[in-house]
């Protein structure tokens with residue numbers, strides 16, 4: 170039996186090399202053995218992509234912190250909101266109107282739309298470590314992800330930015346006033362986003378709390394102080 174550990178792969182190569190030196194195998198046999206062993210070595214390196222989900226209320230600071238984590242720990246930051254906005258404004262997209270309407274109403278898009286964009290971004294990134302920012306936001310998201318993606322990646326943990334409703338609203342309104350250009354950074358949509366968050370996203374956060382996969386960050390202080398908590402959480406997980 171071939172083992173996938175590097176130690177035994179090395180022993181296998183030593184055996185092949187000995188056979189060759191002792192002229193006890195034909196070139197064809199050696200080639201066959203070499204292919205077999207090198208496939209084993211390749212599979213021992215082909216590890217699954219690592220994924221961290223990043224959750225929290227609208228404006229909690231998920232995007233701000235994800236940029237810093239990506240720089241510090243070499244993750245690729247996949248903001249589901251940004252992926253949806255890009256898809257929504259892509260010429261010829263069949264989802265343009267649907268995305269705009271859902272965002273304006275603070276509603277969550279069907280998981281197939283979001284998951285397809287995530288899968289495409291993961292495949293084309295060239296990286297193997299991902300922050301998935303703003304997803305999963307409801308049971309449909311979580312079920313769809315589990316059906317489609319969970320066996321293809323290694324979920325590490327869920328980073329939860331715990332922020333008061335008051336701070337969330339203030340930050341989004343300020344972001345809007347500073348020219349975010351987002352159709353949902355206004356008071357009317359924000360009320361709906363907060364309702365959606367409380368009704369659909371909090372139960373998902375509570376679910377992950379139950380499974381022990383959550384790392385909670387106090388998102389109230391300034392961004393530097395928040396990042397020092399985040400950094401400790403990643404270092405404690407071996408990143």
Ligand SMILES: Nc1ncnc2c1ncn2[C@@H]1O[C@H](COP(=O)(O)OP(=O)(O)O)[C@@H](O)[C@H]1O
Nearest residue numbers: 227228229230231232233340344390391392395
């Ligand atoms: N810790 C913080 N304190 C105050 N403002 C913050 C903090 N973190 C982010 N912000 C600001 O709040 C707004 C929302 O942050 P963002 O990272 O875009 O949130 P999210 O991705 O959760 O919607 C941005 O304008 C950002 O500059």
Ligand SMILES: O=c1ccn([C@@H]2O[C@H](COP(=O)(O)OP(=O)(O)O)[C@@H](O)[C@H]2O)c(=O)[nH]1
Nearest residue numbers: 227228249250271272275276277278303304
């Ligand atoms: O997985 C996702 C992520 C975002 N959205 C939509 O995109 C909006 C903006 O999301 P984003 O993450 O950009 O902003 P946040 O509300 O977290 O500040 C949400 O209100 C939803 O309408 C969605 O449907 N599914």
